[in-house]
Amino acid sequence: NAGVTQTPKFQVLKTGQSMTLQCAQDMNHNSMYWYRQDPGMGLRLIYYSASEGTTDKGEVPNGYNVSRLNKREFSLRLESAAPSQTSVYFCASNLVAGEVEQFFGPGTRLTVL
Amino acid sequence: RKEVEQDPGPFNVPEGATVAFNCTYSNSASQSFFWYRQDCRKEPKLLMSVYSSGNEDGRFTAQLNRASQYISLLIRDSKLSDSATYLCVVIKAAGNKLTFGGGTRVLVKP
Numbered sequence: 001n002a003g004v005t006q007t008p009k010f011q012v013l014k015t016g017q018s019m020t021l022q023c024a025q026d027m028n029h030n031s032m033y034w035y036r037q038d039p040g041m042g043l044r045l046i047y048y049s050a051s052e053g054t055t056d057k058g059e060v061p062n063g064y065n066v067s068r069l070n071k072r073e074f075s076l077r078l079e080s081a082a083p084s085q086t087s088v089y090f091c092a093s094n095l096v097a098g099e100v101e102q103f104f105g106p107g108t109r110l111t112v113l
Numbered sequence: 114r115k116e117v118e119q120d121p122g123p124f125n126v127p128e129g130a131t132v133a134f135n136c137t138y139s140n141s142a143s144q145s146f147f148w149y150r151q152d153c154r155k156e157p158k159l160l161m162s163v164y165s166s167g168n169e170d171g172r173f174t175a176q177l178n179r180a181s182q183y184i185s186l187l188i189r190d191s192k193l194s195d196s197a198t199y200l201c202v203v204i205k206a207a208g209n210k211l212t213f214g215g216g217t218r219v220l221v222k223p
Contacts, residue, residue: 035213040121042200042213043157058210090156098209100147100202104156 001026004105006091012111013081021076021108023091031097032074033058034066036087037107043090049074050097081112114139117203117214126191126221133187134217136201145204146177146184151216152197160186160199191221 004025013019025032030051035043035058045058049068063085065077074093078085088109092102119136126132138146146163161168163175163184174187188195201214 040215042117042215044213045210048210098204100145100162100204100211101159102211104158106156107154 003027004091004093004103006089006105006108008108009106010109012113013078014113015082017081018077018079019081020078021089021091021110022073023075023105024073025091025093025103026072027093027095027103028071029093029095029103030071031094031099032068033092033102034064034074034076035090035092036060036085037090038087046076046089048097081110083112086110086112115215116140116212117201119199119201119214119217121215122218122220124217124219126188126195126219128191128193128221128223130191131187131189132191132219133185134199134219135183135185136214136217137181137183138201138203139182140203140205141179141182143182143203143205146175147202147204147211148173148175148184148186149200149202149213150197151200157200157213188219191219193221193223195219196221 007022033048034046047066052071091105148160149157150160151157167176172189176185198216
C-alpha cells in the first residue's frame with residue numbers, strides 16, 4: 001500500500017499561473033482533505049470531501065477549487081496563483097469524516113513568485 | 114485569539130531529560146483532543162489521544178485540564194528521535210473537522 005500520494009512534490013509558479021495538485025489514496029477511505037501549512041499557523045483546512053461526489057469548503061477556500069474525481073482521487077486547483085498561496089499543501093484521508101486519525105500525504109511545497 | 118494555541122518553542126532538551134508543554138483551546142465546548150507529531154519536512158502523524166483521566170503511551174503522558182482549557186504532553190527520558198514538532202488537535206464536536214495548533218518544536222540534544 002502506498003497510502004496517500006501527492007504530486008508534484010515541489011512547484012514554482014509565477015503570479016497568475018494555474019496548476020492542479022493531485023492526491024490519491026489506496027486505503028479505500030471515504031473522506032479526503034486538503035490543508036495548507038504556513039509557519040506558525042498550523043494546518044488550515046482548505047476543502048474536504050466527506051464522500052465521493054461531495055465537496056465542502058473549509059476554513060480558507062478562497063482562491064482554490066477541488067474535484068473529487070472518484071473515491072481514490074481528490075485534486076486541488078489554483079486558477080490564478082498569488083504569492084499568498086506560497087505554502088506547503090497536504091492531502092489527507094480517513095475512513096469516515098470525523099474520525100480522529102487522518103493519514104497524510106508527503107506534501108507539495110509550492111512557491112508563487 | 115486563535116482557537117488552538119501552542120508555544121512554538123523550540124524546547125531544547127538534553128537527551129534523557131523530561132520535557133513538558135501545553136496547548137490551550139478557546140472553545141469550552143471542545144470535546145476531543147489529540148497530539149500529532151510532525152518530523153522536519155514530513156507529514157503529520159497521530160501520536161496519541163488525550164483522555165479526561167490522562168493517559169500514557171510509553172514515555173509519553175498526555176493530560177487534559179478542562180477547567181483551564183488546556184492539554185499537555187510530557188516526554189520522559191527524551192531520545193534524539195523525539196526531536197519533532199508536536200501539533201495539538203482539537204475537535205469541537207463529534208463528526209466535526211480537526212482544528213490544529215501551530216505546533217511546538219522540540220529539539221533533543223546529546
